[in-house]
Amino acid sequence: MNNGYFDWAATSFMSEAACDAYRNAASAYPGNPSSLHKLGSQASTFLNACRSTVAALLHISPDTVFFTAGGTESNSIAILSRLWRKSPGKIIFSNLEHDSVLQHRRILEEHGFAVLSLTSKKGYADLDHLDTLLDEQVDLVCLLLAQNVLGTVQDVASAVALVRAHERRTGKRIHVHCDAVQALGKVSFDLASLGVDSAAFSAHKFQGPRGVGVLYCRPNSIEALSRGGGQESGLRPGTEHIAGIAAMTEAMSELFRNFDERMLHVHKLRRFFEDSWREHPVIVQLSPYSNENSRIVDSIVTISLPCLPSEVAMRILSDRGLYVSSGSACSNNAKKKSSRLFQDFGFNAHVAGGAIRISFGPTTTIEECAMLVQALQDIAKQYGTTVKRG
Amino acid sequence: MDYTLYLVRLGEISLKGLNRDFFEGKLKTNIKTKLHPYHSRIAKQKGRLFVYVEDQAPDTLVREALSSSFGIVGFSKAIQCEKDFETIKSEAMRLVDETWKIDQVRSFKVETRRADKTFPMKSYDISAELGHLILERYHTLSVDVHHPDRILYVEIRDSAYLYTDDESGPGGLPVGTAGRGMLMLSGGIDSPVAAYRMAKRGLRMEAVYFHAYPYTSQQAMDKVAALARILSRYCLRIVLHVVPFTDVQLHIKAHSRDEETTLLMRACMMQIATMIAAERDCSAIVTGESLSQVASQTLESIRFTDGMTDLPVFRPLIGMDKEEIITTARLIGTYETSILPYEDCCVIFSPKHPLVKPRLDSIRKSYELLGIERLLKEAVEKTERILCS
Incomplete structure (x- = not known):
């Protein structure tokens, strides 16, 4: 399928199997899982079967799987649960987090929490800095697994080890939450051995439907703010989105059915891209290059055409039927977050302003990648010289 | 077809000399354009436009059209009735009932202009009679001729015209008159x-x-x-x-x-x-x-x-x-x-x-x-x- 789509990190297209699962479940399980009659109990049984499947795929216990409305909601439930605490403490967010984590800063601060920023070096959270931030007042640490712009994979297990060592010294428990939305299906990891207390997943990032996700956490370790009929053990009250959950379960099953094969395919595409611009005079790769030791998601690579604001390059590519994500706006005063991120990374403002995220998936073909490379080279050739940056 | 009447006050235009027809004509066209597809007729009288709008037209649309038409200083919904005092009384009460929010009004006055001097009552008498009627109906109101909360206007011309609110227009000159x-x-x-x-x-x-x-x-x-x-x-x-x-x-x-x-x-x-x-x-x-x-x-x-x-x-x-x-x-x-x-x-x-x-x-x-x-x-x-x- 040559659809020129290179924005998989924003969303992926729902797979045929997931669409089928959605339609089938929608008609096969019309009842409300909370209803006590036959239709209700059929829906409830099916829902729990989905839960067991998801749990098995993630190698965790079914009673730690809670269905939500997506990654943002999963993050929100975990973070906002801290508001129940009688004495607010400190909360640590890495500066690599997605807005669905970072944007909680204001409400937390308004409720008396001190929100600390964990710095990063070249796209990786600085664990030495984490060590200095930890004290007896810290209540929550948020560290994502795969960074959504750079594709860097964080050493969450080591961060958790640091936190646990600290806990042993102070005797005070710290909740570690991991936003794994960009990681699932893109990098191999074992959730249980990461040792986090909670984690967030989103179905539409792995060819499932939008509006469905998972919150992983130990039973009773989190209390949600919203109230309702007690569904999902009260963590996410509201009648369950059975069809969506069915489709997500199917998409996740597909993901792990031939995981290694997919990873290999995506890795080949990554190498193809990197080889095409490694020596290029204009195109700069901002994400780390892929090798045996690099901790990265192969399917997310950010490059820059320093000759053009990324938004302009995005529009030129879009007109050629190639869809990428632009980091920053073509504006005189926009200081977008991603642009800042790249400047933290050590790139100058032009390079940061020309940042383009290319993200792909298992159905992306080498031909599509070749088309994109050709287009990027054309742009570099056309604009690299005629347009001098002001 | 039934029509609702809006009285439109003109500002700077009414100061124009021989060109006045040109300015008024442009304003009429502009208003009609804005009221389209609803039908309207517009008559001119000294310093005023009488805008008759098909009564199917929502009041909000008409007000929106008038409040955004340059050349208009103020406007108000009005009642046109026969020059018969009994009719004037009942129409005046209807207008007050419909348009004044009595619990928010403390004082009022009635202001009458009698262009048609053949009308048997004098302006002052008309105002006094109507004021009396209103006071009888609404005991909480009082008359204040200097700073009233609301004013009931009565004009005796070819017909009798009654109106209350004077919403302000944007002033200026009709679009198109300056090139x-x-x-x-x-x-x-x-x-x-x-x-x-x-x-x-x-x-x-x-x-x-x-x-x-x-x-x-x-x-x-x-x-x-x-x-x-x-x-x-x-x-x-x-x-x-x-x-x-x-x-x-x-x-x-x-x-x-x-x-x-x-x-x-x-x-x-x-x-x-x-x-x-x-x-x-x-x-x-x-x-x-x-x-x-x-x-x-x-x-x-x-x-x-x-x-x-x-x-x-x-x-x-x-x-x-x-x-x-x-x-x-x-x-x-x-x-x-x-x-x-x-x-x-x-x-x-x-x-x-x-x-x-x-x-x-x-x-x-x-x-x-x-x-x-x-x-x-x-x-x-x-x-x-x-x-x-």
Whole structure:
């Protein structure tokens, strides 16, 4: 399928199997899982079967799987649960987090929490800095697994080890939450051995439907703010989105059915891209290059055409039927977050302003990648010289 | 067909001498256009328009049309009835019942004008009788002839006319009475306000927008069209000319010194606007420039860009500061659209240090050296038009 789509990190297209699962479940399980009659109990049984499947795929216990409305909601439930605490403490967010984590800063601060920023070096959270931030007042640490712009994979297990060592010294428990939305299906990891207390997943990032996700956490370790009929053990009250959950379960099953094969395919595409611009005079790769030791998601690579604001390059590519994500706006005063991120990374403002995220998936073909490379080279050739940056 | 009557007060127009028919005629056409598709008849009487609108027309639509028509100082919904005092009494009470929120009114007065002196009662007596009736019905009210909360107006002319509220209109002169101008409309805060100001003096406008795709986005273009649509409320339908400007900008970028690019670009815009103005029978250029607001709006810069057109350039905001401009932008409803984050000029065409005080001879020479006439003509030829209403 040559659809020129290179924005998989924003969303992926729902797979045929997931669409089928959605339609089938929608008609096969019309009842409300909370209803006590036959239709209700059929829906409830099916829902729990989905839960067991998801749990098995993630190698965790079914009673730690809670269905939500997506990654943002999963993050929100975990973070906002801290508001129940009688004495607010400190909360640590890495500066690599997605807005669905970072944007909680204001409400937390308004409720008396001190929100600390964990710095990063070249796209990786600085664990030495984490060590200095930890004290007896810290209540929550948020560290994502795969960074959504750079594709860097964080050493969450080591961060958790640091936190646990600290806990042993102070005797005070710290909740570690991991936003794994960009990681699932893109990098191999074992959730249980990461040792986090909670984690967030989103179905539409792995060819499932939008509006469905998972919150992983130990039973009773989190209390949600919203109230309702007690569904999902009260963590996410509201009648369950059975069809969506069915489709997500199917998409996740597909993901792990031939995981290694997919990873290999995506890795080949990554190498193809990197080889095409490694020596290029204009195109700069901002994400780390892929090798045996690099901790990265192969399917997310950010490059820059320093000759053009990324938004302009995005529009030129879009007109050629190639869809990428632009980091920053073509504006005189926009200081977008991603642009800042790249400047933290050590790139100058032009390079940061020309940042383009290319993200792909298992159905992306080498031909599509070749088309994109050709287009990027054309742009570099056309604009690299005629347009001098002001 | 039944009609609802609105009385419209005219301001400056009523001071006009022999030209008054022209101004009133234009205003009538403008009002009828705005009320379309609802039918309306408009009669003129000294200093007034009597606007009869098909009663199917929603009151909110009529008020919206009248409150945005330049030339109108005030208006009110009115009742026209027979010149018979019994009828006048019952209609007056109906009007008060319907339009006064009695719990919010403490005082009132009745003001009567008797143009028809054959009417048997004198103005004072009419007012007194009606006032008495109202007091009898509503015990909480009192009469205050100096600072009343509400006023009931009674006019005895060819018929009796009764009205209460006088909503204010926007003043000014009817759009179209001052000729036609070409507005340089960007996506910013200022140029829509400039359009409003000029429309208030009766200028009918078309607008020109410089589109530099892919350096500026389709969203920026849509935003300008949205602004033109908002403005059409005051300016009537606006023809928006979208000029493909990318080649011109690239040419300037490649063939001039960085600090001169902004001014040369402004000069090209002025030339193109003038060319389109000639095609479209417009005899003025309108811009949102405000003295010294940015580099291209200093006296020296304006002197240069002014020389790029033989038309008068109206800059109604020249002496206003940003806060005043923003206040008007909020008032006319363009502010929220103007601040949408779609830039109308790409950062690569904005030099870090643009020329602030260009020397006229040297910047003119730079412009001549560009040799850009052919590109400007091409841009005009490829210009597309959007009707915004």
